[in-house]
Amino acid sequence: MSNTYIGYHFNVEPKEPGTEILIAELGELAFESFIETEEGVSAYIQKEFWNENILEDIYILENPEFKISYTIEDIEQVNWNEEWEKNFNPIDVDGICYVRAPFHEASNVKYEIVIEPKMSFGTGHHETTHMMIQHILDTDVVGKKTLDMGCGTAILAILAEMKGAEPIDAIDIDNWCYLNSIENAERNSCKQISVYEGDAELLKDKNYDVIIANINRNILLNDMQTYVDCLNENGILFLSGFYTEDFDAINESCVSKGLIFEKEIVRNNWMSLKYTKNS
Numbered sequence: 001m002s003n004t005y006i007g008y009h010f011n012v013e014p015k016e017p018g019t020e021i022l023i024a025e026l027g028e029l030a031f032e033s034f035i036e037t038e039e040g041v042s043a044y045i046q047k048e049f050w051n052e053n054i055l056e057d058i059y060i061l062e063n064p065e066f067k068i069s070y071t072i073e074d075i076e077q078v079n080w081n082e083e084w085e086k087n088f089n090p091i092d093v094d095g096i097c098y099v100r101a102p103f104h105e106a107s108n109v110k111y112e113i114v115i116e117p118k119m120s121f122g123t124g125h126h127e128t129t130h131m132m133i134q135h136i137l138d139t140d141v142v143g144k145k146t147l148d149m150g151c152g153t154a155i156l157a158i159l160a161e162m163k164g165a166e167p168i169d170a171i172d173i174d175n176w177c178y179l180n181s182i183e184n185a186e187r188n189s190c191k192q193i194s195v196y197e198g199d200a201e202l203l204k205d206k207n208y209d210v211i212i213a214n215i216n217r218n219i220l221l222n223d224m225q226t227y228v229d230c231l232n233e234n235g236i237l238f239l240s241g242f243y244t245e246d247f248d249a250i251n252e253s254c255v256s257k258g259l260i261f262e263k264e265i266v267r268n269n270w271m272s273l274k275y276t277k278n279s
Contacts, residue, residue: 004047005075008055012040013067017243017269021060022068024216029054032176040068044075088117091126093133099155102187111137111162115153115184128214128240131265131272132156135238136212141165144209149227150219150241154181154195156212158188165210166192173199200226210236214272217242221253228257231277236262240272247271 012018019041023034030049035042061068091099097111142164148157151170160168170181170193178197185193196202200223207230220239231237244266259275
């Protein structure tokens with residue numbers, strides 16, 4: 001990747017949840033890569049998509065609850081592999097599932113997923129991914145038609161296939177995530193995963209036995225009825241990407257649409273929920 005980039009290096013206080021909120025807001029713009037640092041986060045955008053007013057609508061920068069400063073630098077070339085090697089650590093879930101990059105040593109766990117981490121996870125993504133992996137590990141998905149909504153790097157779709165789910169749709173609105181999901185599915189020799197670029201509009205006339213949605217509170221609430229409509233009877237819905245204080249809003253939305261609450265997992269103030277749809 002030889003494009004010229006603009007790098008923003010943010011100092012965020014308090015770091016959590018400030019860094020996660022900042023990454024989410026920057027991700028709505030043309031920023032394409034994020035690397036968490038001890039002080040906050042570094043965010044990168046291709047110079048052709050940058051303008052000097054690009055941060056003017058980033059609300060957290062005006063939020064008095066957070067103190068955020070930053071520096072900017074022009075970067076002719078970024079050695080992404082070097083950056084990832086410095087900043088990306090493997091995810092080990094209960095000694096059963098291990099998510100690593102190609103430059104990490106292999107493990108001997110039951111499920112090992114190898115991804116090319118061209119974009120940093122961020123602490124929150126680590127937490128929510130970890131919990132969703134736990135849900136999938138605890139669930140029999142053999143032969144179940146599965147959706148990984150907001151698939152990111154397709155980690156959860158890949159694990160679902162390793163556990164016998166088929167067929168699997170992986171959807172993300174972000175072009176980079178779409179391309180990276182295809183690459184990671186191929187890297188892990190997956191044969192049952194179809195990757196699509198788009199949003200919940202793609203779910204019309206679809207139906208699934210298992211839906212995995214690790215996105216964020218607002219998108220989940222906005223699209224919840226669509227998930228419910230395309231979830232088969234006795235189907236399972238896994239949700240994450242939000243904080244514990246969002247539970248009431250998420251749960252009310254699910255229960256009001258006929259879903260049955262089954263289980264919650266909490267990790268460092270992040271939450272993941274399991275619901276079922278019964279006839």
